């Protein structure tokens with residue numbers, strides 16, 4: 001992609017309502033830096049447990065995401081040298097810049113985990129280490145990790161200070177607005193993070209008690225941005241290109257992080273960049289682009305986890321890739337019974353062939369609402 005230009009106003013600029021607050025300033029589509037790590041645009045893929053696997057991250061980078069994150073991995077697992085945990089940390093060089101997200105609550109263990117990651121051989125070493133301070137699930141918060149850290153600001157400071165001393169990689173954090181409506185301390189948390197040595201903060205603009213419900217409160221991203229000097233990455237409810245542009249304009253944030261909007265749609269990054277760099281909306285991907293991506297995603301997954309595991313892991317991805325296409329419900333049912341990658345690939349090829357016979361290979365489903373998945377472990 002060409003170097004990002006100053007943003008031309010989007011064709012249907014939802015940031016300029018007819019009445020009410022004055023129009024927001026036009027945002028810049030410049031990239032941003034986290035310490036020495038340069039992102040060539042503001043738009044990054046969120047850490048997504050069970051979803052942001054290495055093949056999916058590769059597809060997102062190909063389509064213009066400027067950075068990606070692994071799903072959260074356990075600091076205990078890293079320190080114990082757990083093979084399963086280290087497998088979650090594996091990535092392909094084309095995914096760079098990449099952050100490995102770590103969860104935990106003990107400053108010393110978190111620092112040891114940071115050391116484990118920084119001591120990996122250069123080709124396996126991430127570009128950044130991100131700390132999960134937003135996961136709402138009970139299993140995590142009961143261990144004082146994830147969003148529970150937001151209730152213990154001194155512990156946040158201790159974790160970041162010890163980690164920053166233990167590694168020369170940039171340490172960042174992903175937070176929520178606070179624990180609940182009564183304790184929205186995101187500004188205090190961001191100031192603490194900055195003082196302790198964090199080099200960027202991503203803010204999912206909901207409290208822990210809101211989980212994924214209601215609308216994200218973007219105005220709090222703007223408030224946090226005004227309070228600190230380190231880059232702020234806004235997150236929550238960015239559904240498509242218009243929203244991404246609007247979040248930049250409304251909050252002044254440096255980066256925009258997308259999660260659910262990218263499910264089955266890594267092209268969302270391409271659409272955002274086209275809108276922001278050229279002022280032109282791009283059409284959504286066609287049926288054949290979607291199915292070809294599904295086949296490639298599966299092939300890459302087979303390389304890392306083997307045929308049977310890949311076939312199981314791909315079920316949700318395929319369901320998202322084919323969502324809204326003709327006969328997708330029937331195909332999804334078949335996909336859920338496919339036991340090997342060969343069977344699944346064949347199903348996708350037959351489906352594409354069937355659509356081609358009916359002249360539907362260029363079919364584009366309507367834009368849909370954000371998927372409301374129940375995350376296995378999420379922030």
Ligand SMILES: Cc1cc2nc3c(=O)[nH]c(=O)nc-3n(C[C@H](O)[C@H](O)[C@H](O)COP(=O)(O)O)c2cc1C
Pocket residue numbers: 046047048049050051070071072101132133134135174204235236237238257258259260261370373374375376377378379
């Ligand atoms: C299935 C799923 C898994 C998630 N896993 C993580 C995770 O591992 N770490 C994290 O910080 N956030 C995780 N999240 C939260 C997302 O990164 C993001 O903050 C949230 O989905 C809001 O952004 P969105 O509206 O763009 O989806 C997860 C969310 C979902 C839906």
